[in-house]
Amino acid sequence: MAVVPMGWINAVSVIQAVVRTLVFSESEIPDESEISKLKRLPETDDLSVIYLDSYDELRRLDRQCAEVLQGVASPRHKRFLKVCQEKGLPLNEGKRLVAATKGTLQGGELQGKEGWYKLAGDKQINLVGLGSCLLGLPEWREFDVRHFFGKAVFGMCFRRVLLSVLQDGFHFLGDVLQAKKALCPTPGAMDEVIVTMAFTALMGTSLKSELEKFIYCSDASPSGGGVAVSSQFMEEPWTERHEGKECWVCQGPFDPGFEFACPALCQVALCSLQCLMDHRNGQCPPAKVCKRRHLELPRFGERLARLTEAVAMAGTIDVQEPYDWHWGHDFFTQEGKDRLEELMTDPLLAAEHWAPCCKLFSKARGRPIRLEDGTVIPGPQPVRDHRHLMGFNNVPVGMKVRLRHSNQMALKSLKALEDAPRSTLYESLEHPHGSWLWESTLAKKLLEAGYLQSTGSHCCFGGPREKWFEFRNNIPGVHRHINRT
Amino acid sequence: MSAGPENSEIDVEEARRTWRGTWGKFMEKERPALEVLSVLFQRLHLLESPLGKLAKAFKQKDMPPRADCPKTRGDDLLPMDLTAVQEYLTDLLVEEVEAIMLVVLGLNYMWLGGRDSERYRPERDRLTKAQRQAVSHLAERVRDLGSVDKRCPDMLTGRSQLVEAKFDYGGEPIMSLEELKAEQVIPVWPAVGEAAVQHVTAYLPDDLRERIENPESCLLPKEDWPHKPPKSPARATQDEWNVIVKAAAARGLMVPVEEQDVFRDHNGTMVLNGAAGVKKLKKIGGEMRSMQRFISNFIPINSYQKHLEGGDKHLPYLGQLTLLNQDEDDVWVVDSEDFVSCFRTCGSCRRGGLGTPVLGRQWMPNFLAEYPASRFTLPWQ
Numbered sequence: 001m002a003v004v005p006m007g008w009i010n011a012v013s014v015i016q017a018v019v020r021t022l023v024f025s026e027s028e029i030p031d032e033s034e035i036s037k038l039k040r041l042p043e044t045d046d047l048s049v050i051y052l053d054s055y056d057e058l059r060r061l062d063r064q065c066a067e068v069l070q071g072v073a074s075p076r077h078k079r080f081l082k083v084c085q086e087k088g089l090p091l092n093e094g095k096r097l098v099a100a101t102k103g104t105l106q107g108g109e110l111q112g113k114e115g116w117y118k119l120a121g122d123k124q125i126n127l128v129g130l131g132s133c134l135l136g137l138p139e140w141r142e143f144d145v146r147h148f149f150g151k152a153v154f155g156m157c158f159r160r161v162l163l164s165v166l167q168d169g170f171h172f173l174g175d176v177l178q179a180k181k182a183l184c185p186t187p188g189a190m191d192e193v194i195v196t197m198a199f200t201a202l203m204g205t206s207l208k209s210e211l212e213k214f215i216y217c218s219d220a221s222p223s224g225g226g227v228a229v230s231s232q233f234m235e236e237p238w239t240e241r242h243e244g245k246e247c248w249v250c251q252g253p254f255d256p257g258f259e260f261a262c263p264a265l266c267q268v269a270l271c272s273l274q275c276l277m278d279h280r281n282g283q284c285p286p287a288k289v290c291k292r293r294h295l296e297l298p299r300f301g302e303r304l305a306r307l308t309e310a311v312a313m314a315g316t317i318d319v320q321e322p323y324d325w326h327w328g329h330d331f332f333t334q335e336g337k338d339r340l341e342e343l344m345t346d347p348l349l350a351a352e353h354w355a356p357c358c359k360l361f362s363k364a365r366g367r368p369i370r371l372e373d374g375t376v377i378p379g380p381q382p383v384r385d386h387r388h389l390m391g392f393n394n395v396p397v398g399m400k401v402r403l404r405h406s407n408q409m410a411l412k413s414l415k416a417l418e419d420a421p422r423s424t425l426y427e428s429l430e431h432p433h434g435s436w437l438w439e440s441t442l443a444k445k446l447l448e449a450g451y452l453q454s455t456g457s458h459c460c461f462g463g464p465r466e467k468w469f470e471f472r473n474n475i476p477g478v479h480r481h482i483n484r485t
Numbered sequence: 486m487s488a489g490p491e492n493s494e495i496d497v498e499e500a501r502r503t504w505r506g507t508w509g510k511f512m513e514k515e516r517p518a519l520e521v522l523s524v525l526f527q528r529l530h531l532l533e534s535p536l537g538k539l540a541k542a543f544k545q546k547d548m549p550p551r552a553d554c555p556k557t558r559g560d561d562l563l564p565m566d567l568t569a570v571q572e573y574l575t576d577l578l579v580e581e582v583e584a585i586m587l588v589v590l591g592l593n594y595m596w597l598g599g600r601d602s603e604r605y606r607p608e609r610d611r612l613t614k615a616q617r618q619a620v621s622h623l624a625e626r627v628r629d630l631g632s633v634d635k636r637c638p639d640m641l642t643g644r645s646q647l648v649e650a651k652f653d654y655g656g657e658p659i660m661s662l663e664e665l666k667a668e669q670v671i672p673v674w675p676a677v678g679e680a681a682v683q684h685v686t687a688y689l690p691d692d693l694r695e696r697i698e699n700p701e702s703c704l705l706p707k708e709d710w711p712h713k714p715p716k717s718p719a720r721a722t723q724d725e726w727n728v729i730v731k732a733a734a735a736r737g738l739m740v741p742v743e744e745q746d747v748f749r750d751h752n753g754t755m756v757l758n759g760a761a762g763v764k765k766l767k768k769i770g771g772e773m774r775s776m777q778r779f780i781s782n783f784i785p786i787n788s789y790q791k792h793l794e795g796g797d798k799h800l801p802y803l804g805q806l807t808l809l810n811q812d813e814d815d816v817w818v819v820d821s822e823d824f825v826s827c828f829r830t831c832g833s834c835r836r837g838g839l840g841t842p843v844l845g846r847q848w849m850p851n852f853l854a855e856y857p858a859s860r861f862t863l864p865w866q
Contacts, residue, residue, distance in 0.1 A: 003681050003738055007758075007783035009790050014685060014697065016796025019824075021688040037802035041809075049801050057820040058809070066816040077820040088682040090675065090825040103819035106803050112817035117807055121633035128518045128630075132525075133643030136509030138502060144647050157803050164595065184498065187534030191599065194529065194536060198522060198591040201584070201623070201630040205807040207817070256695065256702070462707030 012052065019050050022089075027080040029057075046076070049105065055080060056097075056105060066101065066112075073098045108158055108204075118204025119155040127151055131197040135190065139182035145173045145189070152196045155203040162202065165195050238291035239267045247271035249284045263318045264292035273309050277321055301343050302353035311351075320346065331409060344416070351426035354413035360384070360391070360406040361435040384436045414442040417451065417472060426475050427451075433468035446472050456482040497533045504532050512640040519631040523583035526590070536594050543567045543590065560613045563596040565589050569612045570620055577624060584627045585620065662761035662780065665721035667728035669777040673767055674736060675825065681737030693795045703790050707751055710789055714750055717759025717782040729779070748786065756785050 004011055024031040033048045035041065035058075045060040057076055061069065073081070077098070084091055097103045101112035109120045119127075130148050134140060149169050156162040168188030176183050185193075218227040235241070242248055244259070248268035260270040262279060268290075270276040278284040280293060300311045301320035305327070312319045320343050323329050330336040344352070366382030383391050383403060391403035413429050414437075420427045429446075431437045433455055438444075447453055454471040457463070461482075471482065511524060529540040543566075570589050574582045612620065638646060674680070686694050696702050719726065733739035747755045762777030769776075811817060 004685060005781045005783060007781045007787075009783070009787040010703070010793045010795065012800075013693070013793050013795030013797045014689065016799060017690060017693055018685055018688040018796070020796055020799060021690075026688075034799070035801045035805055036799045037805070038798055041805050047809075049806075050799070051801055053824040055822050059818050059820070060811065060815050061818055063814050063816050066818055069818070074820055077822075080822060084822075084824075088679070090679055092823040092825045095821065095823045097819050097821035099818045099820060101816055101818055103821055105819070106801065106806060108803070108806070110817060110819060112819065115811040115815075115817075116629075117809065118629075121630075122635050124630055125518050125633050125635040125637060128521055129637035129643050130647050132508075132512055132521050132637055133640060133647050135525075136505055136512050136640050137644070137647075138505060147647060158807060160804065160807075165591075167599070184502065187501065187532075187537075188599065190501070190532070191534050191536035191594070194525060194587075195591040195594060197525065198584075198587045200518075201588060201626040204626070207809050207811040208813065209810075211810070256692065460708070 015052055016050065019053065019055060022083060022087075023048060023050055023055050023080060026083045026087075027076065029076045029079065046074075048076075051106065056103070058105075058110070059099070063113075066099070069099050070101075071098055107154065115208040116204050116206055117158065119158050119200075123151075123155065124200050124203065127155055127200050127203075128197050131193045131200075134185075134193055138184070140172070140176065140185050140189075141182040142173065142176045144182075145169065145176060148193065148196075149173070155200065158203045159205055162196075162199050165192055165199065168192055236267075239265075240291065242268040244269040247275055249275040249279050249288050258313075260312050261315045262290055262292075263297055263312070263316050264290055264295045265316070266290050266292045273305060273312055273319070273322075276312055277319070280318060296348055298350035299346055299348045300351045300353075301346070301349055302351075302355070307353055317350070318348070320349070331412070332405060340412075349425065352416065352420070353428045353430065354416060355430040356409035356413045356437075357406055358431050358435055358437070360403055361410070361437050362432060363434040363436060386436075386439060389436055389440055410437050410440075411442070414440070414446070417446055418442065418449070420474075426473075428471050428473035428475060428478060430469060430471050433470045435470070438470060443472065450474070452476070452479040452483075454479040454483040500533045504528070509640050512637075512643070515636045515639045515642070517580075517631070517636050518633070519580045519584045519627070521637050522587050522627075523580040526583045526587040529587070529590070535599055536590070539594055539597070540590055560615065562613075562615055562619060564593040565612065565616055565620070566610050569610060569616075573612055573617060573620055574624060577628075581624070581627055581631060584631075585623050588623050588627065589620070662720060662763060663777065665719075665725055665729060665760065665762045665779065666777060667725050667732070669775070670729055670762060670779050671732045672769060673765060673776045673778065674732065674738065677735050679736070679825075689795070693793060696793055703793060705789055705791050710750060713752070714754060714756040714785045715788055717757075717785050719759055720761040748789070750789070756789060758783050758785050 004014055020031075020034075023029050024034070029048055031048075033042055033044055033046055035047055035049050047058040049056040049058065057074060059074060081091070103110050103112075104120055105117070107120060107123065108117055110117050118124075127148075130151065134144060134148050137144065149166060152166065153163065156165070168186060169192045172183075172186050172189035175186075213231060215230045216227065217230070219225050240248070246253055247270055248262075249270055250272075252271050254269070254271050258271070260273070260276045262268050262270065262276070264280070268279065270279055275284075279288060279290050282289045282293060297316065297318040299318045299320055300308065302308055302322060305322040305324060308319045308322045311317055321327060323340055323343060325331075329339060331340065343349075360383050365380050365384075367379045368376050369379050370376050381395075381399070383395055383399060385392075390407055391400075395403065410431075417427045417429055451472045451474055454473060456469060458467040458469070459465055471478065473479065508525075508528070512521075526540075529537055530544050531537065532540075567586050567589060570586055571582060574585060577585075637643070686697055689697060721729065730739055734741070747757075749755050759782035761780050761782065763780055765776045765778045766773050767776045768774075809817065
């Protein structure tokens with residue numbers, strides 16, 4: 001195909017962007033006039049609605065003026081027509097409206113003289129007809145119910161208080177789904193169909209209704225009551241108005257596709273894990289600190305920053321700083337041990353991923369290595385075998401120290417899994433599939449305790465070559481995803 | 486004492502079944518919406534349900550006012566006495582009055598929270614000023630519904646619409662896929678020279694343009710790719726396909742692609758898409774003819790691609806449009822334009838392509854169809 005095919009996943013993104021450019025840039029129609037879900041309703045008398053392949057201009061005119069201008073295209077409309085003509089973009093003349101006082105818009109009908117925006121008339125009759133038919137059926141199938149209530153919800157969007165009608169219908173839908181067969185409708189579901197049919201006439205909003213300047217809300221109960229008064233629209237509490245064009249903290253540009261949303265949904269976007277943590281931990285100018293910092297989110301702590309970054313990108317889960325020497329942590333100092341302890345005892349910690357250093361655990365050590373040009377060189381010195389899982393005794397002093405460190409890190413990880421309250425904490429430990437670590441008594445005990453053994457290869461997940469790894473974990477979803485043995 | 490047989494749950498269920506049967510008989514003919522609502526109001530008191538019981542309570546005119554329901558807060562809008570509503574609406578047709586009473590009954594039912602309606606005792610009272618205003622408003626809306634020039638379908642037609650047809654969110658029927666017929670597809674397409682006249686990237690904001698110019702950047706990470714491409718056949722005979730492709734190429738809707746350029750998955754398998762037709766009625770030469778929309782099925786290639794945030798975030802939101810306001814002396818007027826050959830309703834695939842802006846040539850290997858018999862022997866070469 002050489003055109004933008006509608007079935008393509010990004011067709012809507014692309015076409016909406018193209019038509020916006022044609023309207024706002026090419027036809028020089030002010031983009032402040034746009035009605036968009038991202039913007040407040042413009043406070044002007046001339047509005048633009050762009051919906052994929054259509055451009056609608058809504059003008060609020062004085063009644064007498066409207067009579068004079070009936071059938072006369074607006075200057076904006078003329079500019080748009082000219083642009084389309086110049087670019088050879090054909091328009092559907094059969095659907096064209098010029099200063100019409102009645103027109104369809106988003107499945108609704110705008111009655112410009114009467115001041116109503118309502119579910120289109122044919123859709124209203126269709127809804128009454130479907131409800132009527134449903135009432136005459138001895139039993140209702142899942143599709144019947146879903147079909148009617150789906151359309152009812154759409155119609156109710158034109159006067160949203162009507163949504164309060166629906167409740168038992170959805171319970172009935174659940175019953176039908178569970179039974180996997182048609183059922184006799186419940187009295188509550190029948191009542192809701194009837195009330196929906198009756199209220200079809202009300203599926204619209206009077207644009208002439210006055211807005212109350214004050215909204216009062218009160219309640220009374222035996223133990224006391226309260227009253228609230230609202231006189232203006234409020235921002236969502238503790239949120240920022242951030243356009244997201246540059247990082248909220250460092251003001252730097254975003255790498256394409258690399259943008260972190262604050263997990264507490266305070267509406268700001270950050271460019272890196274560091275900026276995200278500074279924002280959450282309050283280590284940046286006060287105005288840039290998360291206003292929702294006190295909200296308790298599940299936290300994820302682990303060692304490798306790339307996984308932490310992936311979790312942070314997914315959003316809604318707070319990430320701890322990655323515990324890694326790259327981030328300035330040293331497990332072999334008291335300060336480093338204290339910091340790890342602090343991170344591990346975070347009361348909101350929900351998931352841990354351990355990946356201790358594996359250099360000295362590989363079973364491949366000692367095997368010769370074949371280079372790309374065919375040359376064979378001796379492999380690194382073997383330091384363990386199945387009888388000396390903690391390492392050989394007769395190794396140089398320097399290697400002894402490295403072995404000791406390697407063992408301490410591995411043991412810390414294994415103990416963390418052994419001691420974790422598995423009902424509340426997600427745990428995983430990662431090492432190469434051919435690691436001596438998995439031969440240890442502690443690692444085997446984890447399997448007996450119900451931990452899962454998940455094995456996969458990098459090449460199954462986009463890696464360049466076959467390289468097998470293994471997870472001990474208590475996360476069935478992870479196991480299903482990565483276990484390829 | 487055990488409940489009598491007339492009160493048993495089975496009998497009540499049977500009564501409801503009978504009510505539905507009677508209603509089904511009434512709907513054997515197509516009827517205007519107001520007649521449907523009016524007759525529904527007449528029969529509602531016979532239905533064994535909370536709403537039916539509420540309708541019954543309102544029918545019992547000699548019912549004394551309920552003692553424990555004083556007007557402690559003054560004149561509330563609800564509940565409204567139906568008899569008072571009927572007495573107020575003197576100059577309307579019976580059907581209109583009964584449809585309005587059904588709406589008022591529904592409002593009373595909502596006021597009761599849909600519960601305990603059996604115990605409700607309506608107060609006999611005249612309507613207050615606010616209630617009269619509200620009823621006038623309801624009357625205006627019900628008469629507006631009555632003015633729509635369309636009838637509710639009879640039971641048989643309605644049932645087939647409800648049970649068999651599937652509809653999209655805009656209420657348009659979803660048609661079943663058919664084998665493509667060139668003579669039904671091509672006349673619906675834009676004429677030669679009308680399609681693919683503008684390059685899409687010239688109209689995209691910088692960030693989206695950069696992604697579109699580099700299709701590789703739109704791919705999902707390989708670990709998220711499916712194990713093998715989903716299958717989606719092209720429904721056409723080789724002969725029909727050849728004619729269709731030739732006509733599409735002449736219009737710039739399709740271009741030839743070399744085999745080595747075709748997008749492949751991690752196993753080297755080519756990812757090919759599907760195509761089919763759906764019925765479309767089109768007026769050609771003053772005569773309505775049954776034609777076909779060319780539908781591309783891109784489920785295979787979509788399985789490998791990311792969703793790009795572009796113009797879709799700027800789509801309008803229906804709920805905002807209901808916030809438009811208007812003074813008594815104002816009128817809203819609409820100027821509207823639709824592009825030809827673009828998709829016409831949200832989410833429906835109306836044809837193989839937009840017909841106007843074209844993507845860069847680097848995208849073409851992604852949009853290749855698997856057509857029958859001789860893949861890649863492009864018919865127009």
